Amino acid sequence: MKGAPVVLAEGEPWKPRWELVVPLACGVLGWELAVLGLLSGGDPPPARVVAALLVKDAALLLGGGVLAVAGVRAYRRRETRPLTSAHKAGLLSTAFLLVLLPVAVGRGLVQRQLATPEVLDFGAARSATPPALQDDSRFLCSVANADAGAEDAPADTWADTAWTALRDALLLQVPVFPLAWLLVHRRVRTALTSARGSAFTSLIWLGTLCLWRASARPAPEAPACPPGIPVRAYAVSAVAADLVLNAEGDHVPQGVRYVLDGAGAGSPGEPLHPLVLRANLGECLRLRFTNRLARESAALHFEGLGGTVGGPARPRAFVPGASLSPGQALTYVLALPREPEAQGAYLLHDPEEGGDREARGLFGALVLEPAGTRYRDATTGAPHASGEGWEALIEPPGAPAFREWVLIAHAMGPPEVADVRSARGEPLPELDEMAGPFRAGAFGLNYHSHPQFERDEAGPGPRTPPPLRSYRDESVTLRVVHAGNAEPHIPHVHGWREAADEPMGQPHLLMPGGSLSLTAPGQRHPAGDYLVHCHVPNHTTGGERLTWRVIERPASAP
Known part of the structure; x- marks a missing residue:
């Protein structure tokens, strides 16, 4: 019947469909928020701080997902042999990683190039604290912030900057394979095909839920001084x-x-x-x-x-x-x-x-x-x-x-x-x-x-x-x-x-x-x-x- 979802049986020839991009990007954004909550001790920054960064991340991840799906589709034009769900998930996650790595490294190198070095001249603004994690945005958005999660000073060389970006891209990659496996599973794939027109709506709902969760937390208590010092x-x-x-x-x-x-x-x-x-x-x-x-x-x-x-x-x-x-x-x-x-x-x-x-x-x-x-x-x-x-x-x-x-x-x-x-x-x-x-x-x-x-x-x-x-x-x-x-x-x-x-x-x-x-x-x-x-x-x-x-x-x- 016209308009009915196409259901592919396990083992049939497969090309990833475009509606995989949105849930894959949403899943990685959710993983980022989970890492943010873990690194910030269960007290993530409020919605105003993370909203702009989430939008920036969503654009990067959606673009990367589109390129990954396009790459797999081009590859599958030459390969028609049937694949299992695990093979499909591996193929999709590998393509996503191949896209994510150059994006992360390029972003880190551009960020390093545009950064203004701190000049500690006599009479300049004093800084008595090392350049450690002091900005909430450094926990979030590993692609948009190449030094996310770093506890030491920013990288001094191009190689250090590139390595930091690679490390953070790999951190983002952690949930991609299990997400891809779920998304290419027959039943999930059928549901996605049926809900093709609601993909953008699902992204909006997920973003709204994340922002509500960040805004709903109670005001933090006054922090305490470390023990043993005056x-x-x-x-x-x-x-x-x-x-x-x-x-x-x-x-x-x-x-x-x-x-x-x-x-x-x-x-x-x-x-x-x-x-x-x-x-x-x-x-x-x-x-x-x-x-x-x-x-x-x-x-x-x-x-x-x-x-x-x-x-x-x-x-x-x-x-x-x-x-x-x-x-x-x-x-x-x-x-x-x-x-x-x-x-x-x-x-x-x-x-x-x-x-x-x-x-x-x-x-x-x-x-x-x-x-x-x-x-x-x-x-x-x-x-x-x-x-x-x-x-x-x-x-x-x-x-x-x-x-x-x-x-x-x-x-x-x-x-x-x-x-x-x-x-x-x-x-x-x-x-x-x-x-x-x-x-x-x-x-x-x-x-x-x-x-x-x-x-x-x-x-x-x-x-x-x-x-x-x-x-x-x-x-x-x-x-x-x-x-x-x-x-x-x-x-x-x-x-x-x-x-x-x-x-x-x-x-x-x-x-x-x-x-x-x-x-x-x-x-x-x-x-x-x-x-x-x-x-x-x-x-x-x-x-x-x-x-x-x-x-x-x-x-x-x-």
């Missing part, structure tokens, strides 16, 4: 703040900032500073982050440090590493490195939404100190257990103590974006110098910006005490961090002795997200005032400058 805990929130930049009352009315929960708002008129946290090498950092903004989303990213994430309080519309809606919270757990080379400052920031909130003040820093370091208040010398604050006295074990400053260089964007206003509420003027137009007050250090035109109007001499003050006989470490936009900064201490062994006196290129540490031993320079500024003319004119005063230590000073 734990340091912080609770941080994103809050709205009118950021006052200087004594003239210039301010950012729509500012946002990170604050330490329970720290209070500070004394009236006291200058605001970005959040700076400290921890010691080898500790486990447990940080709970809450978005306390009324209407905006907010995020907190650690630049150069990897960890695990648990939460949020309300899991809907949340992807780890992305922005939190107002009222949401999550917990980061970071097992900090032990290597001394990891010492230094790391940027905390919100790069989401094109960096808009970061430009308005949502940034801070985490400083890693030597293992066993103790902190003291920079003014009183009293023990300071939490280590919070842009200025502190640092006492590393077995080494001389030093005064530490953390300065975060920031920019608020081009003049049409930077919303910097005077005390009367008027936008500060737009200026234009050799490097192009900019908004006065749009460049600063630690929420401090004093544009040149206001300094000229005020006359000589500072109107407020210099924010940076130290004693001549103490060592000072200046840690400068880049936040706010993509322009590089060139930090420099003007007036310091310019010599090869004096890092304070040399300009240094500071790239976005990067940091640098400059140390000045005590008694290396006379008492007096020095200018800490950016060598980019627009940045200094726009307000990126502070005064550092070196004084003799009084007899009663700590």
